[in-house]
Amino acid sequence: MKPLHSIQITAVGAYAPPKVLTNTELSTIVDTSDEWIRSHTGIGERHIAEKEQTTSDLAMLAVEDLLARFGRSKDEIDGIVVATATSDYPGFPSTACLLAERLGTSGPALDVSAGCTGFIYALEVARAMILSNSMRNALVIGAEKLSSVINWKDRNTCVLFGDGAGCVLLEQDSSKQGLLDTLLKAEGAGSGALTIDPGQRCITMEGRAVYNFAVRSIGETILSLVQRNNLTIDDIDWIVPHQANKRIISACAKRYSLNEDAFYLNIEHYANTSAASIPLALAEMQKKGLLKEGQKLLFVGFGAGLTYGGSLLVWHQS
Template identity: 45%
Template sequence: MTTRAVPLGIGHYLPERIVPNAHFETLVDTSDEWIRTRSGIERRHFAAEDETTSDLATHAARAALDHAGLAPDEIDGIIVATSTPDLTFPSVATMVQANLGMTRGFAFDVQAVCAGFIFALCTADAMIVSGQARRLLVIGAETFSRIMDWTDRSTCVLFGDGAGALILGAEDGAGTSQDRGILATDLHSDGRHRDMLYVDGGVSSTGTTGKVRMQGNPLFRQAVEKLTETADAALAKANLTADDVAWIVPHQANIRIIQGTAKKMGVSMDRVILTVQDHGNTSAASIPLAMSVGVRDGRIKRGDLLLSEAIGGGLAWGAVALRW
């Protein structure tokens, strides 16, 4: 028998404020058509002034616990993927732990920007397979609206706020590609490309929060190639191919990147869960948000093979093959 990290419940949360593309026409030289054509984004959600990343994460966590029918103290640990924490420390995860009234277990954050949820899933999978934990709450949560330069039309129109949460639990599998749960993972990073996507501030450099900076065209070229490679690698590790995939649940950065990756993999877009039009790029939150939407609307069903891939600042990228 093989221990697998199996999905037990999922949930998400989006702030109430919906911001359409037209909002940016008063801020920078752009238009709804320009944004839609280049990114596929139509609207996004922004957190309220008194809403923090841990607030969003807590809402998503509660939704996932409800979906799983579990109480907070039935969870062994919380892993939060975020690049926009409430404070430099302590971690967002410990704040969620306190908000949930969880009096046992552990909590910590993972930071790999837009690839953060993939890295968090890999970490959770390793902890469950090794026996260190039985049930883990894995969250992606961001408030990127707090680090936008509202004069930079190339970045400020792309990002949104939100959170998604997935509960994984240890279950016995046969050790085959037909098992439920995480079947394979693939992780990479290359710090030589850090200038393609970064924030120009930090504790030990400027002492400020900083703003998002991005080199769009070079990043696009890197993204399609690396996402295709890591997706294929994860499937190969699980002895599967793209033909076996029921749904690609990608990082929702840009419709052209999603389309380019699907095309290189030979997967039609009708097998891709798309939320970028409604959420924008929510960084580490985008995959669990899209996954939760797909489960809630009935597209993702038990036994479906899901493939998720993401790339973010670092550069950091990776993929996970998961049978729902």
């Protein structure tokens, strides 16, 4: 059996479509304004995929970025776990299987559907499978084409979302600590507050209910992971949250006495990319040189389901 804390993130990658839709441009489509969107969400623009691009296309471009950025080969990849709510097909082949075909791997390939918390769920699924020797390593990918499930006439939701993909490579190194702890939770009674309507195939949301749930679940997840690992909040170098709304992060920091500067936010330029938001932010942090050897990072997410959770890990330079 592999040591419990020996599974680490050894590479990261990301992709955002080059087409950018600004708040000002969006105000010509729906009754809104740049000032309103920024003041209520912190969003300034979002990336939008081309009509012919699929979720698996976005995911593959993120994987290619990882391979190029870290000098890795696709032949090294064993397993693939994809978190997405916007798979190419409503069933099979899964996004992960489509990627496995492109990469030429015959290892395990599966999708995880847990809304905006999907990346954290997928990370834990992959970690457990590596520990059980089901696969040697795994690409864990969050990828979403949310523009395909947006009602562009609903100003309460269409301003919030964007497209993109991010990924990490999980591997084992018994000489170092990696993923220390994971907390996964769900509150199924609130599932109707945030969903993709199966008939209209578009996102519907009860804004106030989701806001209250998000503020509470973020704070409780962070404090639970810190306390049960005998740490203090000051021991955490970076909190990388799901990028949904800047006001949610500010409210959470205030309610739970957290340092808002410890939260890394890039929502201004990407909007809410659901399962892709945490790995997109992580890849950006790595590219900017913000991640240092031995830093403690805490990922925290919340979303449809209602699901929420977090991961605590030690970062190592590759």
